[in-house]
Amino acid sequence: MTSVTAHVIADDAEALAVAAGLAEAFRTEAPVRDAERRLPYAELEQLSASGLLGVTVPADHGGADVRQETLAEVFRLLASADASLAQIPQNHFVYVNVLRRQGTTEQRKFFFGEVLAGRRFGNAQSEAGTRHVQDIRTRLLPLPDGSHELTGVKHYSTGALFADWIPVLARAADDNLYVAYVPRNADGLTVVDDWDGMGQRTTASGTVRLDAVTVPADRVVPHHLTFRGPQLLGAVAQLLHAAIDAGIAGGALAEAAEFVRTKSRPWFESGVDTAAEDPLLIQRFGELDLQVRATEALLGVAARAVDAARDELTDASAAEASLAVAAAKAHTTATAVLVADALFEVSGTRAALDSLNLHRYWRDARTHTLHDPARWKIQHLGRHVLNGTRPPRHGLL
Structure with missing residues (x-):
């Protein structure tokens, strides 16, 4: 059980500052943790102590109740440093949200107190060997x-x-x-x-x-009562997944730039002294940066749509939030895999050395983006554009 004394974060600005500090602290040992499969018990105790796990607790229960735009940025920052660490609390926030939606007064009082004390929620949700992801047999x-x-x-x-x-x-x-x-x-x-x-x-x-x-x-x-009216449970869950993918993309781009600046040699035909001056590499980095900027922009649009829907929840606002998140998730999925792969293209042969463990970005991106198919996000966008069909209320959109 968590044994730390958790700080209580006051507002959005503090949440972002704490997340940025933790990301820098987690970044240093991330390659070694991954290579050795060193489970992050100490880092999760730091996360609990920081107070970040309590930032979505409602204000009337003592929490900061941050905007979803802030929460998405928290996840993006953490994932840019260590995508595994960022993934671990994703379900924590989903199930805090479940309590917020359907918990009784006493349940909210008890569990929100647990969360503010640094207690962590895991999850036991998916099952293997069933017909599909919603075929729950427990x-x-x-x-x-x-x-x-x-x-x-x-x-x-x-x-x-x-x-x-x-x-x-x-x-x-x-x-x-x-x-x-x-x-x-x-x-x-x-x-x-x-x-x-x-x-x-x-x-x-x-x-x-x-x-x-x-x-x-x-x-x-x-x-089950959550899905009988307009809801944002799925939109928030998917927003956090999109933020993780955006973080992986940004982390991979930063790692590639640092590698080219400090370790790469210029191609002999370029006529320049350093790889960072190679015009073809400059062009490629510009293209990748454009892709990352676009994916981060869509993430921000989606988060603000969720916030707007939270402020005034209707069928229309919930649908718009889900569609905005679907667009962001489809884009971040593609961007994370693209940039993590391009890291090797721009860095050259040495980047493939197993000892450097740069392939963790691609492995993390490829693994995390399998969580749910982006093609169905695009399907719902198309249905809405052509026929005005609102997305379904199944909690995965």
């Missing part, structure tokens, strides 16, 4: 005393190994979706560190096994 069954019994197996459970609380997505006897907030040390709950992805190596996105885990009634939230 079951939450009632017990005679009013509590529930939770049974199932979850995969890709990012953050669970490091969590104080693990939100579990499950279906009740009525087949509706609920979220059960389960302590990491609950009897019958096992977290297996079996993640072996080629990228995001230190997210520990392994398996969670739930064997007749008892859950009190006041730790269960009716998640």
Whole structure:
């Protein structure tokens, strides 16, 4: 369990300053953590202590309640330094949002207090071997005393190994979706560190096994009710994924520029003394910078659309937010992979040395962008442009 004393961040400006400082601190050892698969326990304690995990807690519960534009920038900054570290708290903020939407007064009071104290939420959401991502087979069954019994197996459970609380997505006897907030040390709950992805190596996105885990009634939230009206749960979740991809792209571009300035030799035909003066390399860096600037701009547009919808939530504003996030996510997906790959193109043969571990940017980008298909983001954009069709309320858009 988290044992730190967490700072409480006051406002958006402080959140951004704290995130920038943590990003610089995390950047130094990021290549080694990835190469050795050194799990970031100490860094996550720093994250908890910093107060960043509590920045979306509502003001009436003592939090800064920052804008989503600020939260997206926090994630972009962290991901530019270490995409695995940035990925770990993504679900934390999603499940804080679930409580904000459907938690009772007492649930919000208790869990927001936990979050402000630096406690971390993991997740046990996705399942393997089912028909599709929304085919959830983990079951939450009632017990005679009013509590529930939770049974199932979850995969890709990012953050669970490091969590104080693990939100579990499950279906009740009525087949509706609920979220059960389960302590990491609950009897019958096992977290297996079996993640072996080629990228995001230190997210520990392994398996969670739930064997007749008892859950009190006041730790269960009716998640299905969220989608019966306009909602931003999916837009916020996807916005943070887009911010991670944008961070990877920006980090890869900065790494490539530093490598060319300090380690690359000019091509003999260029007639210049340093690689940084090579006109063809200058041109290519300009093209890559243009791509990164465009993706960051779309991220900002999407975040502001989510903020606008939060201020006045309607079917129309929720749809606009989801579409803006879809556009950003499709663009950041392409940009992260493109720039991480181009790092080698502009840096030359030496950049491929395994000892430098520059390929972590590409591995992280390629792995993270598989989270959900960008082609479906584009599909919903097209449907809206041609036919005015609003995006569906399924929490993944």
